[in-house]
Amino acid sequence: MTRAGKNTLFRALLIGPALLAITCFMIVPLGLMAYISFRGRDYSGGVLWDQFSTEAYVRLFFERELDGTLALNLNYMFIILRSVWLSFLTMVISLAVGLPVAMFMATRDRKWKAVLVFMVTLPFWTNLLVRNYAWILLLRDHGTINSTLMWLGIISEPLPLLHNAFAVAVGLTYSFLPFMVLPIYSSLEKMDFRLVEASFDLYANRWQTIRRVILPLAFPGIVAGCVLVFVPALGAYITPELLGGGKTLMIGNLIGFQFGGARNWPFGAALGLFLLALVLISLGLYARRYRGELEGSQ
Amino acid sequence: MNTSIQSDGEPLSAKDNCAVAVRSLSKVFGAGANAFRALDDVSVDIQKNEFFTLLGPSGCGKTTLLRLIAGFEQPSSGAVLLDGVDLSSKPPYQRPVNTVFQNYALFPHMTVSENISFGLEMLGRPKDQIKSVTADMLRLVRLEAMADRRITQISGGQQQRVALARALAPQPKVLLLDEPLSALDLQLRKEMQLELKRLQTDTGITFVFVTHDQDEALTMSDRIAVMNGGEILQIGSPREIYDKPQHRFVAGFIGEINLLPAQTMGEGNYSIAGVGNLRSDDASNLPTRAAVTLAVRPERIALSQPSAGKLPGVISNVVYHGTDTIFHFKLADGLEMRARSQNNTAESRSFAKGDDIGWSVDASSVSVLADDPS
Numbered sequence: 001m002t003r004a005g006k007n008t009l010f011r012a013l014l015i016g017p018a019l020l021a022i023t024c025f026m027i028v029p030l031g032l033m034a035y036i037s038f039r040g041r042d043y044s045g046g047v048l049w050d051q052f053s054t055e056a057y058v059r060l061f062f063e064r065e066l067d068g069t070l071a072l073n074l075n076y077m078f079i080i081l082r083s084v085w086l087s088f089l090t091m092v093i094s095l096a097v098g099l100p101v102a103m104f105m106a107t108r109d110r111k112w113k114a115v116l117v118f119m120v121t122l123p124f125w126t127n128l129l130v131r132n133y134a135w136i137l138l139l140r141d142h143g144t145i146n147s148t149l150m151w152l153g154i155i156s157e158p159l160p161l162l163h164n165a166f167a168v169a170v171g172l173t174y175s176f177l178p179f180m181v182l183p184i185y186s187s188l189e190k191m192d193f194r195l196v197e198a199s200f201d202l203y204a205n206r207w208q209t210i211r212r213v214i215l216p217l218a219f220p221g222i223v224a225g226c227v228l229v230f231v232p233a234l235g236a237y238i239t240p241e242l243l244g245g246g247k248t249l250m251i252g253n254l255i256g257f258q259f260g261g262a263r264n265w266p267f268g269a270a271l272g273l274f275l276l277a278l279v280l281i282s283l284g285l286y287a288r289r290y291r292g293e294l295e296g297s298q
Numbered sequence: 299m300n301t302s303i304q305s306d307g308e309p310l311s312a313k314d315n316c317a318v319a320v321r322s323l324s325k326v327f328g329a330g331a332n333a334f335r336a337l338d339d340v341s342v343d344i345q346k347n348e349f350f351t352l353l354g355p356s357g358c359g360k361t362t363l364l365r366l367i368a369g370f371e372q373p374s375s376g377a378v379l380l381d382g383v384d385l386s387s388k389p390p391y392q393r394p395v396n397t398v399f400q401n402y403a404l405f406p407h408m409t410v411s412e413n414i415s416f417g418l419e420m421l422g423r424p425k426d427q428i429k430s431v432t433a434d435m436l437r438l439v440r441l442e443a444m445a446d447r448r449i450t451q452i453s454g455g456q457q458q459r460v461a462l463a464r465a466l467a468p469q470p471k472v473l474l475l476d477e478p479l480s481a482l483d484l485q486l487r488k489e490m491q492l493e494l495k496r497l498q499t500d501t502g503i504t505f506v507f508v509t510h511d512q513d514e515a516l517t518m519s520d521r522i523a524v525m526n527g528g529e530i531l532q533i534g535s536p537r538e539i540y541d542k543p544q545h546r547f548v549a550g551f552i553g554e555i556n557l558l559p560a561q562t563m564g565e566g567n568y569s570i571a572g573v574g575n576l577r578s579d580d581a582s583n584l585p586t587r588a589a590v591t592l593a594v595r596p597e598r599i600a601l602s603q604p605s606a607g608k609l610p611g612v613i614s615n616v617v618y619h620g621t622d623t624i625f626h627f628k629l630a631d632g633l634e635m636r637a638r639s640q641n642n643t644a645e646s647r648s649f650a651k652g653d654d655i656g657w658s659v660d661a662s663s664v665s666v667l668a669d670d671p672s
Contacts, residue, residue, distance in 0.1 A: 197370050198403035200390040202417035203468065212416075216407045 037269035045263025056270035083251040087233035090172040094229045098180035106188035120178050128175060132242045135171050163245030171239040179228035187221030223290055231279055251275055317472055317504040318344040318367060323376035325362050336362040338528040344506060349498050351507045353515040354525035360508045364474050369393050395472040396465035402457050404449045410460050411445040417468040435463040455486045466501060475507045491518055512552045524548045546667050549593040556635045558592040568592055572631040574609045578664035591667040598663035599637035601625060601655050608656025613649045625649060
C-alpha cells in the first residue's frame with residue numbers, strides 16, 4: 001500500500017465514527033421521514049410503503065372533498081403562521097429581557113458572575129414538564145397571580161391568563177430565556193469595558209454608547225441567542241400542549257397529533273419537513289442579512 | 299461623598315492661563331479596613347498649551363488623577379476645574395477633554411476613519427466638517443492610506459496613532475494620555491516621543507501625560523509632577539526636577555544619584571561624618587547640626603589625584619559604557635559613590651581599581667534634601 005493510501009485509510013478510520021453517528025442519527029431518520037412523507041396512507045391509518053403519493057403535501061394547503069375535488073384549506077397554514085408568530089414574539093421578548101440581564105451579569109465582579117451564570121442555568125436542573133406545570137399553578141383562574149390581584153382588589157373577576165396565546169408566549173419565553181442570556185453574556189463578557197469608557201470620553205452618552213459600541217460588539221451573541229430561542233420555540237411541544245390547553249396549537253403539537261391520534265404518518269412527516277424547510281430558509285435569510293456585521297465584530 | 303471645596307465656603311478659582319486646576323483632590327477606593335487612598339489632597343495648576351507630565355511608579359496615583367480629570371472616577375473630595383468651570387457634576391461625555399488610553403481602546407468593529415470620526419459624530423457636527431476634520435487627522439498622524447482598514451488590520455504603532463487622532467479630532471481643550479507609549483518597542487517609542495511633542499506644538503492643545511518612564515518625562519515635558527503614594531512631591535521643569543530634586547524619592551526616581559547623609563554646619567556648609575565638608579548653594583533654613591541628605595548626580599563629580607581641598611576616596615570598580623565611564627569609589631565611612639565621566643578624548647583621564655583619588659563637586663550641583671520623616 002502506498003504512503004498516500006495509508007494516510008487516506010488512517011483518516012477514514014479517524015473520521016469514521018463521526019460519519020457513522022451523523023449517518024445513523026441524522027441522515028437515515030431524515031431520509032426515512034422524507035420517504036414516508038411521499039407515501040400513501042390506507043384507511044386504517046397504516047403507511048402504504050409501496051405507493052408513491054404527494055397527498056400529504058397537498059393536504060398542507062387543500063382539503064379533498066368527498067367527490068375528489070380540492071378546496072383551499074389554510075387551517076394548517078394558520079397553525080404554522082401562529083407558531084412562527086409566537087416563536088418570533090418569544091424571541092423578541094427574550095431579547096428585550098435577556099439583553100439587559102446579560103449586560104448586568106457581564107459588568108459584575110468575577111465572583112458574582114459565576115453565581116449569576118449558575119442562577120440563570122438553575123431552571124435546567126428541573127424537568128421542563130414540571131416547570132410548565134408550575135406556570136399552570138401561577139396562571140390559572142384561582143392561581144397565584146389571579147388570587148393575589150383579587151385579594152388586592154385590583155380585579156374582581158379572574159383574568160383569562162391560561163389556555164391562550166398569552167400563556168404559551170409566557171411559557172416559551174420562560175423556557176428559552178437562558179438560551180438568549182448565555183450567548184449574549186458570553187460575547188459581552190469578552191468585551192473590553194474600556195471601550196465603554198472610550199465611548200463616554202468621545203462624547204457618546206449612555207444610549208449612544210449602547211447603540212454604537214455595546215450592541216455591535218454583542219451582535220454575534222445576539223444572533224446566536226435569537227437562533228437558539230427561535231428555532232426550538234418553533235418546534236415547541238410541551239408548552240403549547242400544557243399552557244395552550246389544546247386551543248392554541250403550534251406546529252409541534254400538530255405533528256405530534258399526526259403521529260399519534262390522527263394516525264397519519266405521511267402528513268406528519270410532511271409537516272416535519274415543512275418546518276425544517278421553514279427554519280432553514282429563515283436562518284439563511286438571517287445569515288445573509290447580518291453576514292457583514294457578524295464578520296465585522298470578530 | 300462629593301464634597302467640593304465650594305461647600306466649605308472657600309471659592310473655587312483659577313488663574314486665566316490655567317487649563318486644568320486640581321483642588322485638594324482625594325480619592326479613596328474601598329471602605330473600612332480595605333480602604334486605599336489612591337490620591338491624597340492633591341492640588342496642581344496645569345497651564346494652557348503645556349505638555350504636563352505626571353511621573354511616578356505604578357500605584358502612585360497618577361492614573362487615578364488622570365481618570366478623575368476625565369470623569370471616569372468620582373473624587374472622594376476636592377474638585378477639578380477646567381477653564382475655571384467646576385467639572386464635578388459633569389459625566390465624561392460632557393467634559394471637553396479626550397483620552398488616549400494605555401491599550402488604545404479602539405473600537406474593533408469600526409474602521410480607522412470611523413474610529414477617528416466617532417467623537418465628532420457624537421458631538422453632532424455637520425457631515426462635511428466631520429469628513430474634512432477626519433481627513434486632516436489622518437494626514438496629521440500620516441495614516442491616509444489606512445483610512446478604510448479595520449483596527450485589527452493595522453500594526454501597534456499605527457493603532458497608537460489612530461488613538462491619538464481619535465482623541466485629537468474633537469479638538470479637546472485638554473488631551474489626557476495614559477502611558478500611551480508603553481506597549482511600543484523601544485525604537486517606535488523614541489519616534490512617537492518626538493511625534494507626540496510635534497503634535498502638541500502643532501495643535502497647541504494642553505497635554506497631560508502619564509508615565510512611569512523618567513526618560514519619556516524628561517524629553518517631552520514642559521513641566522513634570524513627580525508623584526508617589528498618592529501625593530505630588532515636586533513640580534518643575536525637567537531641568538529643575540533633575541538638577542534640584544527636593545525629595546529623596548524624586549532624587550532617587552529620576553536618573554542616578556549619590557545620596558550622602560550629612561549635617562548642617564551653617565552658611566552652606568555640610569559635614570559628612572568621617573569624610574569632610576561639602577558646600578551647597580541650596581538655601582537651607584535648617585538649624586545647625588540638623589540631619590540632611592546631600593544629593594549629587596554622578597556626572598557632576600570631578601575626579602582627580604588626591605590633593606588638599608579634595609575629598610578622598612578609593613576606586614572600587616570601573617565600568618566602561620562607550621560614551622562615558624562610571625567610576626565606583628568608596629568613602630572612608632564605607633559609603634559607595636558613583637562618578638560618571640564622559641570619554642571626550644581618546645586619552646580621557648582614567649583610574650584603575652584600588653587607586654586613591656580626590657573628588658569634588660561644585661556647590662551649585664549639590665542638592666540638600668530634608669530627611670523625610672517617612
